[in-house]
Amino acid sequence: MKFFLDTANLEDIKHYAELGLVDGVTTNPSLIAREGKDFETVIKSIAKVVSGPISAEVTATDAEGMITQAQGLAKWATNIVVKIPMTEAGLKAVKTLSGQGIKTNVTLVFSAAQGLLAAKAGATYISPFLGRLDDIGSDGLELVEKLRQILDIYDFDTEIIAASIRGPQHVENAALIGADIATIPAAVFGKLWSHPLTDKGLKQFEADWQAFQAKQGN
Numbered sequence: 001m002k003f004f005l006d007t008a009n010l011e012d013i014k015h016y017a018e019l020g021l022v023d024g025v026t027t028n029p030s031l032i033a034r035e036g037k038d039f040e041t042v043i044k045s046i047a048k049v050v051s052g053p054i055s056a057e058v059t060a061t062d063a064e065g066m067i068t069q070a071q072g073l074a075k076w077a078t079n080i081v082v083k084i085p086m087t088e089a090g091l092k093a094v095k096t097l098s099g100q101g102i103k104t105n106v107t108l109v110f111s112a113a114q115g116l117l118a119a120k121a122g123a124t125y126i127s128p129f130l131g132r133l134d135d136i137g138s139d140g141l142e143l144v145e146k147l148r149q150i151l152d153i154y155d156f157d158t159e160i161i162a163a164s165i166r167g168p169q170h171v172e173n174a175a176l177i178g179a180d181i182a183t184i185p186a187a188v189f190g191k192l193w194s195h196p197l198t199d200k201g202l203k204q205f206e207a208d209w210q211a212f213q214a215k216q217g218n
């Protein structure tokens with residue numbers, strides 16, 4: 001499973017990229033706005049730190065506008081993936097862009113039918129939003145399961161990005177179901193390796209070692 005960071009914060013990206021476990025980055029207009037800096041500068045800076053796919057989202061809502069914006073975004077760096085919203089205009093844009101060799105990530109996917117359409121339009125990635133579905137009492141993981149089945153039955157190359165991840169449990173379950181990628185907020189990423197029993201066990205090992213060393217006269 002690949003791990004993307006779901007953030008536009010360059011410090012967090014630099015910090016976690018040092019682990020060597022970050023395969024890409026996803027951003028959206030809300031995450032870019034949170035940084036309060038110029039969109040192009042932010043994306044180009046991220047692309048210098050992470051060599052894997054970097055998702056940058058269009059803000060136009062009509063197909064022509066999305067296509068024009070996407071063509072511009074794709075020139076910012078060689079690893080740009082253009083994020084396109086799951087709308088009728090978005091599908092039209094994805095179809096055209098995939099024909100032009102521009103990689104796309106269809107975002108705001110909340111149903112299996114939406115995912116199927118995006119794959120058929122030639123999307124490189126589809127992003128089902130787990131957390132937002134769970135928030136309204138629906139089942140985000142069930143959607144990922146359905147998408148996995150559909151993509152496999154019809155042998156689509158489109159990859160599933162489990163998005164809107166709220167905690168380590170989401171990452172584990174998305175991995176079990178067979179999502180290709182989990183895009184993880186920095187705060188959640190930082191929790192993936194923590195376990196209270198690991199901390200407790202390590203403290204015990206340290207204490208036992210110190211006691212042993214003292215007995216040896218070291």
Ligand code: E4P
Nearest residue numbers: 006026028127132163164165
């Ligand atoms: C990623 O591609 C999405 O934009 C992101 O995961 C949305 O997450 P949220 O529901 O926490 O805003």
